[in-house]
Amino acid sequence: MRTADGTAEPAPPTRAARPLRADAQRNRTRVLEAARRAFAAEGLAVPLDEIARRAGVGAGTVYRHFPSKEALFEAVVVDRLERLAEVGRAALAEAASDAAAGPAFFGFFETVVADAHEKMDLADALSGAGVNLCEATQIAGRDLADVLGALMARAQAVGAVRTDVDLTDLHALTLGAVTAERRQSDAADTTRMAHRIGRATRVICDGLRPPAA
């Protein structure tokens, strides 16, 4: 369920949903867009009033559309997680040939790191900073983890990744790479394009390769 502007809208309630009033629909879109930007830039730390202000609505209006700040956060982050998992599944398809398994894994790993690096909400979600993430987020997160795990297993099977690391290690290292990358760009504030990864991530990728190859 994706609209023309690329934003995800929740599926209409299962039973006979009256269409939203025009202004309500417009405000909902504005709030989601403002939330996407704000959460990406500052993570969960951004005050909800600030999101409302940037969306040009009152705080009450935000609560009309989302029952809590966390629900709004999840609406943003679940979408991001699902898109990432989709990219991962494409990489997994490419990893069918032995020669491609390694590059497919490392490419996707770098994509995840780059994405979480520029979307702070993703980093927060991966690190569990929000503490209580609801079911939807957990499912989307597990989905992403599964894809990453499958890619790693393939890469390990063809000898592109050391076999003494598991999915838990990989999750930890992903978070570590994001942290390191964020630190990096604090120092040298160059805008980094997706997939154009930093030296810290390169070091971690090299560490993931079998030693003494």
Place this chain on the structure above:
Amino acid sequence: MRTADGTAEPAPPTRAARPLRADAQRNRTRVLEAARRAFAAEGLAVPLDEIARRAGVGAGTVYRHFPSKEALFEAVVVDRLERLAEVGRAALAEAASDAAAGPAFFGFFETVVADAHEKMDLADALSGAGVNLCEATQIAGRDLADVLGALMARAQAVGAVRTDVDLTDLHALTLGAVTAERRQSDAADTTRMAHRIGRATRVICDGLRPPAA
């Protein structure tokens, strides 16, 4: 300036300081001890009232001894940074022989990571989470960074560490390793001894070695 119980006390003010009253001295020690424990466990996030409660004093008493929460935090963290730097200098002395330069660097790197892993205040300080750290902390931090840089330079000179990483990268990777380690021990809550490092850190260390050695 270190007392019998291993705690660091600030040097007496330069000019004619009247000695503290006995109860004041005792309370000051209690506050520092409680702060050390609390900051180690929860980082800067722990409320000051909680530290006062654990120390068995009122919040006002804490403010009699330290002008702000940050000052108390720094009293704890500067001590930690200085001790680490001291360990680093010892490692640097060992790194005189070429064969020892690599192990000295990696050993110290692991020590820093392990230390920051079990002392959340250190991790906060390294990541600059406190935002405004005063001069004392900056000096101590720079001192530590210098030692780490010297050790890395030695290790690079003898070919134990790849030469395409600099001190900024190392700082970022240190933080990344701490983050990854913390994530690890969330999953499997085993108490980890200092120097008994985890797999994530091992991967990062391997990544720091020259590729295709």
Place this chain on the structure above:
DNA sequence: GATTAAACGGAACGAGCGCCCCGCTTGAAC
């Protein structure tokens, strides 16, 4: 245009926390 329910927005509430104030307590000096 009249009607009405949905939607709006911002004032207000309450919780958490850093920090200060001030009346009471107590160690130290004589």
Place this chain on the structure above:
DNA sequence: GTTCAAGCGGGGCGCTCGTTCCGTTTAATC
């Protein structure tokens, strides 16, 4: 024992922020 300044502690202030409430506005329908 008396004196008194240093020290104590906890109540309270001010601020931030998530959430709710309610009087007002407005889109939709006729």
